[in-house]
Amino acid sequence: MSRISRRRQLSDRRAFWIPLFYAVAALVTGLALPRIERSVFPSLTVGIDPGAALAILTGIASGMMALTAIVFSIAFVMVQFSATAYSPRLVIWLARSAVINHSIGLFTATFVYALAAAAWINRDGSGLIPPITVWFAVALLLASLALFVLLVERVGMLQVTRVLAYAGDQGRKVIERMYQVPARERHGVDTPAPAPAQASPDALPVMQTLVHHGAPAVIQAVDTAALASMASEAGGVAIMTVAVGDTVLEGMPILRVRGTAAAPTLARLSDAVALGSDRTFEQDPKFALRILVDVAIKALSPAINDPTTAVQALDQIEDLLLRLGRCDLAVGRTYDAEGRLRFEMPVPSWDDLVVLALDEIRFCGATSVQVMRRTRALLQDLADQVLPERLAALEYYLVRVDNGIRRDFADTDDQRDALEQDRQGLGMARERRDAPAETRD
Numbered sequence: 015m016s017r018i019s020r021r022r023q024l025s026d027r028r029a030f031w032i033p034l035f036y037a038v039a040a041l042v043t044g045l046a047l048p049r050i051e052r053s054v055f056p057s058l059t060v061g062i063d064p065g066a067a068l069a070i071l072t073g074i075a076s077g078m079m080a081l082t083a084i085v086f087s088i089a090f091v092m093v094q095f096s097a098t099a100y101s102p103r104l105v106i107w108l109a110r111s112a113v114i115n116h117s118i119g120l121f122t123a124t125f126v127y128a129l130a131a132a133a134w135i136n137r138d139g140s141g142l143i144p145p146i147t148v149w150f151a152v153a154l155l156l157a158s159l160a161l162f163v164l165l166v167e168r169v170g171m172l173q174v175t176r177v178l179a180y181a182g183d184q185g186r187k188v189i190e191r192m193y194q195v196p197a198r199e200r201h202g203v204d205t206p207a208p209a210p211a212q213a214s215p216d217a218l219p220v221m222q223t224l225v226h227h228g229a230p231a232v233i234q235a236v237d238t239a240a241l242a243s244m245a246s247e248a249g250g251v252a253i254m255t256v257a258v259g260d261t262v263l264e265g266m267p268i269l270r271v272r273g274t275a276a277a278p279t280l281a282r283l284s285d286a287v288a289l290g291s292d293r294t295f296e297q298d299p300k301f302a303l304r305i306l307v308d309v310a311i312k313a314l315s316p317a318i319n320d321p322t323t324a325v326q327a328l329d330q331i332e333d334l335l336l337r338l339g340r341c342d343l344a345v346g347r348t349y350d351a352e353g354r355l356r357f358e359m360p361v362p363s364w365d366d367l368v369v370l371a372l373d374e375i376r377f378c379g380a381t382s383v384q385v386m387r388r389t390r391a392l393l394q395d396l397a398d399q400v401l402p403e404r405l406a407a408l409e410y411y412l413v414r415v416d417n418g419i420r421r422d423f424a425d426t427d428d429q430r431d432a433l434e435q436d437r438q439g440l441g442m443a444r445e446r447r448d449a450p451a452e453t454r455d
Contacts, residue, residue, distance in 0.1 A: 032115040032116060032118075033115065033122055034119075035119065036116075036118075036119030036120055036123040037119070037122045037126055039123065040123035040124070040125075040126040040130075040154075041127075041130060043127060044128075044129070044130025044131055047131075047147055048130075048131065048133075048144050048147045051144045051146045052134075052144065055146075057142075058144070058145060058146075059142045060143045060145040062143065064136035064143055067135050067143045067148055068132055068135045068136070070148070070151075071128045071129075071131055071132040071135065071148065071151055072128070074124060074125075074128040074151055074154075074155050075125050075128035075129050077155075078121050078122075078124045078125035078155075079125055081121050081162060082118065082121040082122060082125070084162075085114070085117050085118055085121060085162075085165060088114075088165060088166075113165055113168045114165065116161060117164075117165045120157060120161055121158055121161075123154065124151070124154040124155060124157075124158050127150070127151060127154060128154075131147045131150075134147055135148075174309070174323050174326065177309065178306065178309060178326055178327055178329075178330050179330070181302050181305040181306050181309070181330065182302065182330035182333060182334065184301075184305075185295070185302025185303065185306075185334045186334070187295070188296065188299045188302065189299055189337050189338060191297075192297060192299065193337075193338070193341035193342065193343065215251045215253060215272055215358070216272075218250045218273055218274065219273075220271070221248055221250065221271050221272060221277035222271040222277040222278060222279075222280065223271075224267065224268045224269045224270075224283040224284060224287070225265060225267050226264065226265070226267075226268055226289075227264060227265070228264065230261050230263050230264075231261065231262055231289040231290060231291065232261050232262075232289065232291065232292060232293050233256055233257065233258050233259060233260050233262065233287065233288075233289065234258070234288040234289060234290045234292075234294045234297075234298075235258065235287075235288040235297045236254065236258060236286065236288070236297065237285075237287075238357055238359070239348075240282075240285075240286040241283070241286050241348075241356075241357050242348040242350070242356035242357040243356075244271065244278040244283070244286070245271060246350055246354075246356050247276060247278065248272075248274075248275050248276060248277055249273040249274045250271060250272040251271075251272055251273070251355050251356055251358060252269055252270070252272075252283075252356065252357050252358070253269060253271075253272065253357075253358045254269045255269060255270065256360070257359060257360040257362075258297045258359075259293050259298045259301060268287055269283065269287070271283070299334070300362055300366075300367070300370055303331060303334060303367065303371050306327045306331050307327070307371065307374055307375060309323065309327050310323065310324040310328065310331075310374075310375045310378075310379075311374050311375060313327070314375070314378040314379045314382065314385065315378070321379060321382040321385050321439065322384065322439065324375060324379055324382070325384055325438070325439040328385075328388050331371045331372070331375075331392070332392045332395065334371070335368065335396055335400075336395075336396060336399060338367055339396060339400030339401060339404050340399070340401060343363065344361070345361055346358060346359045346360060346361035365407050368407050368408065368411055372389065372411060376389060376414070376415060376418065380418055380422045381422050383431050383432045383439075383440065384440045385439065386415065386418075386419055386432040386433075387431075387432060387435060387436040387439055387443070388436060388437065388438070388439040389415055390412065390415060390416075390433070390434070390435045391436055391437045391444060393408050393412045393415065394412070394444075395437075397409065416433065419432045419433055
């Protein structure tokens with residue numbers, strides 16, 4: 015199994031294994047530590063009444079059950095709130111939170127250990143209280159309280175600015191990982207030229223086809239290096255028929271290997287493609303834009319009517335588009351050292367990214383002066399900084415925005431206001447902001 019598949023499977027199962035590991039470790043420690051302490055320090059005790067020590071341990075155990083219930087309540091509220099207020103696609107981010115998983119695990123461990131340790135208080139009427147065992151329970155209690163404070167702080171992640179910043183940060187990471195070298199730094203050469211002796215991929219026979227079997231699944235990541243290596247061994251090219259983020263159904267081909275040598279096994283091909291139930295940020299810059307757009311259009315719905323949140327989402331969207339607009343987006347092809355094409359997969363074009371980032375916000379915010387002004391400022395600022403060959407898409411989109419404003423705003427004054435450019439939406443129009451002081455006066 016490839017490293018990418020192992021990592022995805024471990025991530026999917028983490029929520030189940032972490033609390034279980036804590037519970038098993040606590041049970042083993044609760045049974046072993048008192049016995050070790052009695053054999054090494056047979057007469058060691060603590061100077062308190064056995065009844066008081068027993069009350070401390072039983073109080074810790076009972077208190078942990080209540081604290082665990084609070085943790086579950088907080089986790090449920092966070093998941094429900096994020097799904098309804100922002101986007102259902104944020105649920106997996108909160109559900110897999112390390113703080114929540116470790117909190118449930120540690121609280122459960124403290125409960126189990128305290129019960130096991132209580133059995134050694136005044137055992138067999140000896141009157142002895144194993145101090146290390148008791149103090150370890152107290153240490154677990156203090157650690158649980160510290161983790162509970164972190165969990166309460168985690169609720170602060172539900173603030174809209176932090177949710178938007180999180181999605182933006184994930185998008186910036188994947189852009190840096192996938193589009194490392196700006197196109198202008200390659201002196202006009204985006205990819206190595208194909209080797210003259212290489213036949214067209216379509217002319218090569220199909221040696222192996224990876225077909226999906228089972229329930230619908232999402233392409234989460236692809237091990238491009240492994241597939242390129244397999245294609246090299248096959249003397250041909252591996253071609254993905256679907257893109258990262260696409261959902262594959264029963265019987266749908268995922269990739270084909272064309273070549274003239276030995277065909278790779280289906281098991282090796284399958285290990286190089288990570289499938290799951292949800293999209294991830296790992297190799298999918300579109301997913302970060304999708305989350306930001308979801309938050310924006312949810313805020314623009316009649317039930318919420320919060321265009322300011324949509325403007326804040328556009329701030330993050332503009333930053334991602336700016337970074338993408340300076341990069342070479344033709345990263346769907348992998349060549350070997352001789353310039354032979356070894357791997358190919360669909361990747362989004364600049365037009366695809368612009369439409370994804372702005373189309374739904376433009377439609378849902380068509381009657382919002384604030385959103386229209388911010389969108390026009392975004393398009394103008396991008397046009398000043400992206401690569402020249404990408405200006406046409408922005409200019410065309412600006413015309414669409416302006417036509418929509420003239421269509422959806424019947425009042426002439428409203429049209430004039432919406433056609434302004436304003437990075438705050440409704441803050442200071444760019445023409446008035448940039449005007450000389452005496453003109454503004």
